[in-house]
Amino acid sequence: MLFSINVTKDVIGSNKKIQDYIKKLNLFSDFLKEHPREPNHDIRNYFEYNKQTQSYRGIIALSTRGCQYAKKTGPCLICGHPASSIWDENIDGPITLNLFLKSISELDKLAVEDVFIYSSGSFFDSDELSDSTREIIIEELAARPYIKTVTFESLPQFISEEKIKYLVQKLYEKNISIGIGLDCHSFEFRSLLTRKIIKDESFYKAVTICKNNSVRTIAYIVHKPPFLDEEEASWESSEAIHKAVMMGFDEISIEPIALQPGTFQEMLFNEGLYSLPTIWTIYSSILNWTKIYKEEIDRVRI
Numbered sequence: 478m479l480f481s482i483n484v485t486k487d488v489i490g491s492n493k494k495i496q497d498y499i500k501k502l503n504l505f506s507d508f509l510k511e512h513p514r515e516p517n518h519d520i521r522n523y524f525e526y527n528k529q530t531q532s533y534r535g536i537i538a539l540s541t542r543g544c545q546y547a548k549k550t551g552p553c554l555i556c557g558h559p560a561s562s563i564w565d566e567n568i569d570g571p572i573t574l575n576l577f578l579k580s581i582s583e584l585d586k587l588a589v590e591d592v593f594i595y596s597s598g599s600f601f602d603s604d605e606l607s608d609s610t611r612e613i614i615i616e617e618l619a620a621r622p623y624i625k626t627v628t629f630e631s632l633p634q635f636i637s638e639e640k641i642k643y644l645v646q647k648l649y650e651k652n653i654s655i656g657i658g659l660d661c662h663s664f665e666f667r668s669l670l671t672r673k674i675i676k677d678e679s680f681y682k683a684v685t686i687c688k689n690n691s692v693r694t695i696a697y698i699v700h701k702p703p704f705l706d707e708e709e710a711s712w713e714s715s716e717a718i719h720k721a722v723m724m725g726f727d728e729i730s731i732e733p734i735a736l737q738p739g740t741f742q743e744m745l746f747n748e749g750l751y752s753l754p755t756i757w758t759i760y761s762s763i764l765n766w767t768k769i770y771k772e773e774i775d776r777v778r779i
Contacts, residue, residue: 522580524587535589537580539614540573541605542566544598546632554672554703557737558597570610577614581621588623599631601640612643619647626652628695633657633675633683641690654693656730657683661699662716670702672741677724684725695728696721700762701754702734703742710754714762719770721777728778731759 523536543566544558552558584592594614598605618627627648636655644653659680661667668674687694698717701710714731721729733754736743745751767774 522583524589530590532591533587533589534591534593535584535587536593536595537577537584539594539596539600539606540565540568540576541596541598542568543605545602545604546598550674551672554670554741555699555734555737557735557740570607573606573610574613578617581617585621590623590625591628592618592624592626593628594618595630599635600629601631601635601637603635611640612647615644615647619651622650624651626654628654628656630656630658631683633679636683636686638686638690641686641692645690645692652693653691654695654728655683655687656695656697657726659696659698659717659721659724659726661702662713662720666713670704671699677720680724688725693727694725695730696724696726698729698731700731700733700759703745703751707755707758711758711761711765714759715765715769718762718766718777718779719773722770722773726777731762731779733759 522538525534525536526532527534544552544556547553547556547558548566581592594600596605600606600611603611618624636657657680658673659667660671660673664676684694696717698714698721700714701707702713705713718729718731734742736746736753742751746753763779
């Protein structure tokens with residue numbers, strides 16, 4: 478392995494623009510001043526047609542109070558949600574519900590079987606989305622027999638036994654999945670490369686809660702985060718796949734970095750300090766994993 482955390486710390490320490498940017502991230506209010514945005518309460522739903530199943534997948538982007546993790550600790554280095562217009566810290570439950578109902582009424586027209594519920598943070602974060610609002614959304618999903626599969630997203634620390642039991646109780650006739658941003662293979666890499674300071678124990682706990690309640694889990698793995706070259710990115714992703722399997726995730730989604738406005742990697746790219754990943758490094762990551770951990774191939778879907 479070529480990558481060294483100490484080397485990366487040296488890179489950060491020797492570059493004033495990187496230092497200044499990270500300082501601004503520490504103060505979310507300062508970050509927003511430099512990235513002005515107007516909250517937009519338009520409905521957001523999207524459709525994707527699957528030719529194999531001859532069915533539609535519906536995506537609903539909820540307008541919520543925004544990612545509380547970002548507000549309290551500063552946004553993750555690779556996340557574009559803080560600069561997005563989808564969230565509004567002053568939005569209340571009735572507005573969120575009204576927008577959700579308008580969105581799902583569009584899905585009703587096509588009887589969409591697979592529904593994805595996204596937001597600018599975590600569906601199970603009660604500061605972002607109140608418990609009462611979340612429960613009504615779940616009940617609305619449960620009331621639609623044409624929906625077969627529902628997928629949510631959340632950081633692991635917001636997934637609790639109580640919330641998952643309620644979810645399963647209401648959606649017992651549907652397949653439920655929760656996507657969780659694991660990002661990197663270790664706490665150190667996750668903290669430094671994506672600034673998501675969440676310990677492995679939180680992921681183990683969340684996956685265990687879901688597994689005990691027959692809820693599938695999807696690990697999102699960031700491919701080629703800041704500071705890694707192609708070879709290092711390939712190694713990191715293959716190790717992250719292995720870690721996700723060890724944690725018990727049912728499915729793994731490899732997420733190549735996208736240059737989103739107002740993000741740290743966009744700044745690095747503009748400064749000539751970051752290059753986008755290629756399809757070959759993604760292929761290499763999976764190939765390396767199958768060679769090193771071939772006994773895991775049948776244990777997870779990628």
